[in-house]
Amino acid sequence: MPDALRLNPAVSRDAICFVETTSGQSLHDCYQCGKCAAGCPLARATDLSPQQIIRALQLGQADVALDSRGLWLCVGCQTCVTRCPCEIDLPRVMDALRVWAMANGRRSAQREVPIFHRVFLKTVELLGRAYEVGVVGGFNTLSGHLLGSADLGWPMFVRGKLKPIPRHIRGRAQVAAIFERAEAMRASEITAARKAEGAAR
Amino acid sequence: MTAYAYYPGCSLHGTGIEYAKSTNAVCRVLGIELKELEDWNCCGASSAHTVNPWLGHGLVARNLKLAAATGLKDVVLPCTACYARFKETTHALGDPAVAARIEEVAGGNVPRDLAIEPLLKIVVEPARMEHLQASVVRPLKGLKVAPYYGCLLTRPPDVTHFDDPEDPQTLDQLMRVLGAEVVAWPGKTACCGSNLALTRTDIALDLSHQLLAWAEAAGADAIVTACPMCHSNLDTRQGQMRRSGRGDHQMAVYYFTELMGVALGLGLSELGIPKHLTDAVAPLTRVPAEARS
Numbered sequence: 001m002p003d004a005l006r007l008n009p010a011v012s013r014d015a016i017c018f019v020e021t022t023s024g025q026s027l028h029d030c031y032q033c034g035k036c037a038a039g040c041p042l043a044r045a046t047d048l049s050p051q052q053i054i055r056a057l058q059l060g061q062a063d064v065a066l067d068s069r070g071l072w073l074c075v076g077c078q079t080c081v082t083r084c085p086c087e088i089d090l091p092r093v094m095d096a097l098r099v100w101a102m103a104n105g106r107r108s109a110q111r112e113v114p115i116f117h118r119v120f121l122k123t124v125e126l127l128g129r130a131y132e133v134g135v136v137g138g139f140n141t142l143s144g145h146l147l148g149s150a151d152l153g154w155p156m157f158v159r160g161k162l163k164p165i166p167r168h169i170r171g172r173a174q175v176a177a178i179f180e181r182a183e184a185m186r187a188s189e190i191t192a193a194r195k196a197e198g199a200a201r
Numbered sequence: 202m203t204a205y206a207y208y209p210g211c212s213l214h215g216t217g218i219e220y221a222k223s224t225n226a227v228c229r230v231l232g233i234e235l236k237e238l239e240d241w242n243c244c245g246a247s248s249a250h251t252v253n254p255w256l257g258h259g260l261v262a263r264n265l266k267l268a269a270a271t272g273l274k275d276v277v278l279p280c281t282a283c284y285a286r287f288k289e290t291t292h293a294l295g296d297p298a299v300a301a302r303i304e305e306v307a308g309g310n311v312p313r314d315l316a317i318e319p320l321l322k323i324v325v326e327p328a329r330m331e332h333l334q335a336s337v338v339r340p341l342k343g344l345k346v347a348p349y350y351g352c353l354l355t356r357p358p359d360v361t362h363f364d365d366p367e368d369p370q371t372l373d374q375l376m377r378v379l380g381a382e383v384v385a386w387p388g389k390t391a392c393c394g395s396n397l398a399l400t401r402t403d404i405a406l407d408l409s410h411q412l413l414a415w416a417e418a419a420g421a422d423a424i425v426t427a428c429p430m431c432h433s434n435l436d437t438r439q440g441q442m443r444r445s446g447r448g449d450h451q452m453a454v455y456y457f458t459e460l461m462g463v464a465l466g467l468g469l470s471e472l473g474i475p476k477h478l479t480d481a482v483a484p485l486t487r488v489p490a491e492a493r494s
Contacts, residue, residue, distance in 0.1 A: 075396060117252050185305065
């Protein structure tokens with residue numbers, strides 16, 4: 001956790017512009033009551049609370065939010081948005097921040113999380129459905145946690161909970177096309193946020 | 202018979218196979234016909250929306266098209282995580298500008314007149330509860346259950362419009378109809394750690410251990426859930442909690458459909474109950490097998 005938030009506005013606001021547009025949330029509605037932080041199930045494990053992440057964004061310091069571990073530990077449990085008196089949808093803000101971070105290839109403070117998302121979605125892109133054995137195998141290989149969850153493999157297999165052979169749906173080409181179009185839409189939104197920032201300077 | 206378009210989701214074909222078996226068995230008894238979507242795809246939960254929101258919407262939208270092709274208007278989902286993604290997309294379709302973008306990613310018209318319902322909501326409809334109550338042949342006498350709703354069944358309330366997000370009651374009422382005793386406990390809507398089970402196993406084990414400890418302290422024999430992710434974290438990982446010194450739990454974790462099936466007199470194997478990693482057969486041996494007096 002940083003000792004203090006820098007009070008000089010960060011040079012670049014493109015990430016914040018993207019987050020506000022993508023999440024549809026007005027970050028300045030937050031008056032820092034702290035209800036989100038109080039109810040966050042990850043409070044014990046995180047560096048920055050949701051309240052601190054939104055504060056960093058209010059102060060124009062997207063890097064502080066983007067470099068936090070809390071951003072990647074958030075699983076979207078929706079407790080914060082349920083309780084927020086200003087009805088700020090923080091999970092959407094977190095999603096938008098993660099979209100920006102991954103699209104821009106930023107280093108994640110919890111590198112396992114983006115690895116998991118990429119591996120999981122790759123199986124969906126190729127097969128049209130999740131493929132658990134492939135997800136765990138791919139995740140363990142790329143993350144270096146080679147034996148992660150290995151103790152569960154056999155007991156789950158003998159109970160018919162794991163299918164060793166991947167199966168694909170007939171419409172997987174349609175699914176792959178959705179991936180392609182979604183990627184193009186995201187890329188154009190990231191570019192638009194950068195352009196808006198450039199024009200504002 | 203009432204028919205619903207049915208989206209099982211990936212978990213029910215794999216790790217949550219007992220949820221699939223018990224869902225099919227119970228719906229058959231209750232006269233609920235489930236028409237599985239033809240060639241459905243993964244909805245992307247819980248990754249797609251956080252990597253690219255358009256991808257999340259696009260993956261759901263293809264399934265909405267398949268649901269419309271069944272000719273039915275109600276889509277029922279047993280998996281809470283899938284349900285949350287479907288609701289999110291149908292909610293987003295209410296904004297014409299966003300809807301246009303969703304149709305762009307989906308590659309064509311996306312139906313907007315479908316009702317997305319969690320399986321739990323379908324089975325507790327008043328007429329069906331009456332039918333259920335009359336059909337209970339093996340009341341779950343003496344079984345103390347902690348109803349566990351987790352996160353996404355009720356939250357965010359503006360999107361789900363289902364039960365009270367802080368103190369939901371649907372599962373509680375269903376369990377009472379089945380004859381079980383419902384314990385009051387603090388974990389009803391707490392988070393199990395979700396997919397951190399893979400990426401930060403330590404945190405998921407801490408959160409799930411806390412839930413099990415709360416349920417034990419409340420005197421529960423079992424936890425009952427509606428979510429395959431929650432079930433996986435709570436049932437599958439009790440051995441890891443033991444070996445890591447977090448706690449020595451031996452707590453059965455049921456899907457609500459499994460307990461419905463038991464009360465309806467169905468066989469445990471037909472319901473998939475022997476497939477749990479933590480013994481879920483033993484607590485039921487204490488439930489009297491004879492018909493109600």
